[in-house]
Structures are given as structure tokens and as C-alpha cells.
Amino acid sequence: MHKKEWETIHRWEWFRREQWLHTFRQEKFGSYGGSPAAVKRILGDAGGKVVLDASCGLGLKTVVMHEIALDVVGCDQSEFAIEKARELSRLEQHPLEFFTARWRELPSRTKMQFDLIFNDALSSIVTREDFELALNGFRGALKSGGYLVFMGAPEGSTPHDALAVLEATWEARPKFSIQWTHTEGDMRCTALLARDRREDYIDEHHLFIVEEGGEQRLETATIRQPIYWHWALLKDMFHRAGFSHLETREFCGMGKGGTDFTLNVATK
Numbered sequence: 001m002h003k004k005e006w007e008t009i010h011r012w013e014w015f016r017r018e019q020w021l022h023t024f025r026q027e028k029f030g031s032y033g034g035s036p037a038a039v040k041r042i043l044g045d046a047g048g049k050v051v052l053d054a055s056c057g058l059g060l061k062t063v064v065m066h067e068i069a070l071d072v073v074g075c076d077q078s079e080f081a082i083e084k085a086r087e088l089s090r091l092e093q094h095p096l097e098f099f100t101a102r103w104r105e106l107p108s109r110t111k112m113q114f115d116l117i118f119n120d121a122l123s124s125i126v127t128r129e130d131f132e133l134a135l136n137g138f139r140g141a142l143k144s145g146g147y148l149v150f151m152g153a154p155e156g157s158t159p160h161d162a163l164a165v166l167e168a169t170w171e172a173r174p175k176f177s178i179q180w181t182h183t184e185g186d187m188r189c190t191a192l193l194a195r196d197r198r199e200d201y202i203d204e205h206h207l208f209i210v211e212e213g214g215e216q217r218l219e220t221a222t223i224r225q226p227i228y229w230h231w232a233l234l235k236d237m238f239h240r241a242g243f244s245h246l247e248t249r250e251f252c253g254m255g256k257g258g259t260d261f262t263l264n265v266a267t268k
């Protein structure tokens with residue numbers, strides 16, 4: 001989803017990498033483990049097990065997962081992101097395997113079968129048809145008994161809860177914000193974020209003001225955050241896709257600043 005948009009965002013994130021190269025571990029792992037440590041806990045004994053970071057982007061979480069002794073491979077739909085994820089893992093002294101794939105085509109893009117697939121962007125799928133195609137792709141790339149772990153609406157959530165989440169998500173951040181500015185040689189980029197709320201989704205408009213050789217130009221990328229996925233819908237889609245079990249697991253004190261968070265775990 002949003003392939004071109006993600007490539008634009010990744011391109012400018014890579015441009016400003018000097019700003020995050022020394023801090024990304026803290027951001028992704030923190031002092032409390034975050035989702036990489038939660039993945040390790042779900043796997044139990046990780047020995048001999050292989051994890052796929054299926055929305056790896058520039059590979060930041062993939063690198064962190066490797067550093068906590070997970071055997072991990074990364075994939076993403078974006079060729080640019082995969083090229084840079086390889087470069088990042090080389091820079092960090094442990095070259096990892098990455099490949100390009102859309103979730104729906106995973107079984108035709110790799111011969112590997114994974115013990116666990118992690119996805120931090122599954123809930124940003126916009127249509128039910130795309131969601132079901134993605135689930136089929138994941139099921140095909142999982143070993144029997146393997147897990148698909150994703151961030152999403154928790155167990156028992158209703159359409160009414162989804163509206164409360166929309167409200168809270170909308171209120172949590174300003175409608176317009178300046179994200180960062182970075183200069184490299186004679187190129188300077190300033191990233192702005194503008195948010196737009198509709199009935200059951202929020203559009204995030206990423207605006208990049210690029211100044212180069214005395215000229216200014218604007219690049220944009222819009223990522224839609226749907227807020228309508230709720231538990232009954234998820235259960236139904238996972239059941240139809242052939243997953244035997246779906247549950248929400250809570251990770252107490254492992255989030256940013258020691259906060260709690262949940263992950264959904266579907267078993268093939």
C-alpha cells in the first residue's frame with residue numbers, strides 16, 4: 001500500500017540519516033525492549049527459529065532484532081528502502097538478508113518458511129480485499145504453527161471503540177507540525193506534517209520543502225491511517241485466511257518510557 005508515498009518518505013528519512021544513525025536503537029528498543037523484545041518473548045526459545053520483519057522499511061527494527069539475537073530477514077515493497085536497509089546493516093557491521101516483496105506475493109518471492117512474521121503496518125491496509133490478500137501471502141510464508149505478529153485493534157474491540165481510538169489518535173498530535181530540517185551539501189530539506197481527519201480514517205500528509213541551488217520545490221506523500229479494523233472483523237478475516245487462533249498479548253512496561261503495549265498474535 002502507498003508504495004510511492006513510502007518511497008518518498010524513506011528517501012528523505014535516508015537523506016537525514018545523520019540525525020538518527022546514533023539514536024535509532026534507543027528509539028526502536030528503548031530501555032524496555034519495545035516490539036523487538038516482545039517478538040523474542042512470543043517466540044520463546046528462539047534457537048533455530050527464523051523471523052521475517054515484513055514491513056522493514058529502512059531496516060532499523062530488523063537491525064535491532066538481530067542485535068538481540070534473533071535470526072531475522074527483512075522485506076518491504078519498496079526497492080529503495082530495501083537497498084538502504086542492506087546498506088544500514090552493512091554500516092552496522094552485520095550484513096543481513098533483505099528482499100523486496102508485497103505481502104500478498106510473499107510465497108512467490110521467497111522459498112523460506114518463517115517461524116514468525118512481524119508487521120508493524122498491517123492495520124494501515126485500507127480495503128478488506130487487500131487485507132485478505134495480504135493474509136493469504138503471510139499464511140503461505142509461515143511454517144505450520146508459526147505466528148503473524150502485528151499491531152492492531154485489541155481483543156474485544158468494537159466499532160464503537162474504533163471511533164474512540166480515532167478521537168484519541170486525532171487529539172494526540174497537532175494538526176500541523178514541523179518535523180525536522182536537514183542540510184547536506186547545497187541541499188536542504190524541511191519536513192512538515194499536516195493531518196486531516198475524516199469519518200473513519202486520518203490522512204497524514206508529509207510535506208518536504210526542498211531547497212537546492214537557489215530553487216525551491218515541494219514533494220508530498222499521503223499515508224492513510226484507517227481506524228475501522230475491530231476485533232470481530234479481524235477474527236473473521238483471519239479465520240477465512242486459514243489461521244487457527246488470534247489473540248492479543250500485553251507487554252507490560254516494555255514500551256517507551258516503561259509504558260504497556262499490546263500486539264496481536266495470529267497462529268497458522
Ligand SMILES: C[S@@+](CC[C@H](N)C(=O)[O-])C[C@H]1O[C@@H](n2cnc3c(N)ncnc32)[C@H](O)[C@@H]1O
Nearest residue numbers: 001006055056057060061076077101102103121
Ligand atoms: C511504518 S513503515 C515501517 C517502519 C519500520 N518497521 C521501522 O520500524 O523503521 C511501513 C512499511 O511497510 C511497507 N508496506 C506497506 N504496505 C506494504 C505491502 N503491501 N507489502 C510490503 N510492504 C508494505 C512500506 O513500504 C513501509 O516501508
